[in-house]
Amino acid sequence: MTLAFLAPNELQELLGERLKRLRLSRNLDQRTTAEKAGISEKALRNLEAGRGSTVETLLRVLKALDHLQGLDMLAPEVSVNPLELLRQPKPPQRVRRPRKQNPAS
Amino acid sequence: MTLAFLAPNELQELLGERLKRLRLSRNLDQRTTAEKAGISEKALRNLEAGRGSTVETLLRVLKALDHLQGLDMLAPEVSVNPLELLRQPKPPQRVRRPRKQNPAS
DNA sequence: CATCAACCGGAATATTTGTGCCGTTATATC
């Protein structure tokens, strides 16, 4: 809940700190981690400092830290609810907003 | 385990698909989601298509979808193990690799 | 089956991030 009150760059910093702790717990230094991830040391430093990164950099680092399972929680894979499956043959591909009403007629 | 075999851009696509499903389950369209996140619709489309995004864009969208809790699983906050706390006053800030040996002497 | 809006992707430009290199800081060990 407390996370919801943080600004985007504060969230980035928080994420960076946690990734750094994760790396340290794996007993890896920035050099070998960056090398394993296929990115530059500077990109890793920027990520850990919350200074801005790409999603690709983030995923590469997670993979290098053997922590890709975190993805499942970020956005869980579909659970095929057997009950819903009978009533909705195809899940909605798009959202429908209520039609605009004629103001006065 | 199966995630570990995917290439970075495949991971990005997978993440994008899941985020899109998450948005649809919230019954939100791209326009209002992007607006709520403070980004352009195109940036959201690129994210959902796994076409490359920044960490900031990702975090903004997660926040707009009320799914910041996913961060905890991505990189969990420190659990202050009371036992370790006694023996390690300060957690290591850096990793130490074995010292270079003198080849022959 | 016609309609309307949600969704999509391309192009041009602005902004941000990555890379490589550097000197500096600081921390774990001797």
Next chain:
DNA sequence: GATATAACGGCACAAATATTCCGGTTGATG
């Protein structure tokens, strides 16, 4: 303490992403 080196931050340039605008496609609904 002295030392080795992991970690840090700045800068210039290359590369990637964001924004804006656009026309086209498609799926949910009347």
